[in-house]
Amino acid sequence: PLTWFRNMRDTSPVTFNSDRNIWDVFKYEDVKTVFTRHEIFSSQGSENAEEPIDSSVLRTDPPKHRQLRMLVSQAFTPRVIEGLAPQISTVTQSLFDQAEAQGAVDALESIASPLPIVVIAEMLGVSLADRGRFKSWSDDLVSNDYDKYIQCQKEMSEYFSVIANERRREPQDDLISNLVHANIQGEQLSDIEIIGFCILLLVAGNETTTNLIASAMLCIDSLPDVREQLIADRTLIPSALEEVFRYCSPVQSMFRSVKQDTELRGQQLFAGQFVNMWIGSANHDDEVFEHPDMFNIHRNPNPHLGLGSGIHYCLGSQLARMEAKIVIEALLDRFPHFQRDRSHVLERANSTMMFSLTKLPILLK
Numbered sequence: 001p002l003t004w005f006r007n008m009r010d011t012s013p014v015t016f017n018s019d020r021n022i023w024d025v026f027k028y029e030d031v032k033t034v035f036t037r038h039e040i041f042s043s044q045g046s047e048n049a050e051e052p053i054d055s056s057v058l059r060t061d062p063p064k065h066r067q068l069r070m071l072v073s074q075a076f077t078p079r080v081i082e083g084l085a086p087q088i089s090t091v092t093q094s095l096f097d098q099a100e101a102q103g104a105v106d107a108l109e110s111i112a113s114p115l116p117i118v119v120i121a122e123m124l125g126v127s128l129a130d131r132g133r134f135k136s137w138s139d140d141l142v143s144n145d146y147d148k149y150i151q152c153q154k155e156m157s158e159y160f161s162v163i164a165n166e167r168r169r170e171p172q173d174d175l176i177s178n179l180v181h182a183n184i185q186g187e188q189l190s191d192i193e194i195i196g197f198c199i200l201l202l203v204a205g206n207e208t209t210t211n212l213i214a215s216a217m218l219c220i221d222s223l224p225d226v227r228e229q230l231i232a233d234r235t236l237i238p239s240a241l242e243e244v245f246r247y248c249s250p251v252q253s254m255f256r257s258v259k260q261d262t263e264l265r266g267q268q269l270f271a272g273q274f275v276n277m278w279i280g281s282a283n284h285d286d287e288v289f290e291h292p293d294m295f296n297i298h299r300n301p302n303p304h305l306g307l308g309s310g311i312h313y314c315l316g317s318q319l320a321r322m323e324a325k326i327v328i329e330a331l332l333d334r335f336p337h338f339q340r341d342r343s344h345v346l347e348r349a350n351s352t353m354m355f356s357l358t359k360l361p362i363l364l365k
């Protein structure tokens with residue numbers, strides 16, 4: 001969609017879709033404005049939404065958001081995340097072992113998709129016996145089937161409230177125990193807020209990280225000089241990953257609702273309308289990024305909006321970066337000359353919100 005994005009930035013950067021009551025916003029500066037002016041652009045879902053996820057950080061505004069974010073941040077600290085590194089390496093190596101035995105695999109199915117799910121399951125303290133259910137909930141949460149979406153949230157709610165109660169009585173070294181016991185001046189998370197957060201982690205953390213990893217593999221495969229530089233110098237991996245966030249942003253767009261009448265780039269927006277921020281377009285805006293359509297692993301600074309901006313800035317950013325770094329390091333160590341299977345024609349999955357491929361067959365030689 002890069003050509004379409006460029007066209008929209010040049011001709012109609014803030015444009016109203018009256019059928020859907022939505023403003024589409026394409027330029028970096030404007031997307032950033034919508035992200036950061038949370039008193040005007042609200043994250044709250046519709047009034048009658050009542051899934052657990054609607055009471056999570058992602059779907060609340062201040063002051064509620066501030067309180068929730070502080071509480072979940074107590075449980076989801078940089079120390080907790082860094083502590084996961086050895087487990088992430090172990091899972092990564094075993095996924096590559098299985099892939100190596102086959103020689104040719106779909107990188108999505110074999111590596112990029114299972115990794116984040118296993119990591120979140122471990123974080124939450126989901127037992128090995130329940131991993132199968134966990135995987136299918138994770139799939140159902142992002143499926144287009146509304147009944148499945150509702151049903152799996154019901155099942156997850158029951159499942160996690162049992163665990164939350166157990167952890168309340170007997171804390172363990174896991175995220176749910178941290179959430180149950182998080183306390184800021186006497187304020188604690190309610191059961192529904194804990195469940196909403198657990199479900200949010202699956203929604204926010206799985207497919208996004210999967211797509212980041214797959215896109216990174218694809219960029220390395222298609223750009224021989226990038227591959228060479230990364231093989232020669234692994235310290236370039238983090239800045240290469242930042243460029244993946246920018247160049248093929250896993251989250252392409254996000255919504256807000258307009259809370260107060262306001263103006264944006266000369267257009268009048270009214271309360272009750274919606275805004276679709278095109279992150280994917282903002283990250284290719286040549287007013288901010290020099291040669292935006294070039295993949296440059298040395299780009300510095302790289303102020304991409306791939307992880308959002310402002311008060312809702314991605315809480316899992318360090319985890320996502322760490323997972324992707326560990327996978328790419330392992331890939332380059334073990335299979336520096338892996339190739340994409342070029343007999344397969346790449347196809348983008350049917351989603352405007354996510355940048356994802358249907359399949360990424362690779363040959364591990």
Ligand code: HEM
Nearest residue numbers: 057058204205208209212250306307308312314315316320
């Ligand atoms: C928020 C992207 C991985 C947890 C966000 C937002 C973006 C984003 C754009 C802002 C949403 C908004 O402003 O409405 C990504 C991408 C990822 C990733 C591209 C991977 C490549 C993760 C992971 C986790 C996570 C691994 C946790 C396990 C969250 C949470 C929020 C969030 C909890 C909500 C924060 C809040 O509302 O205060 N993410 N994310 N994300 N992300 Fe991520």
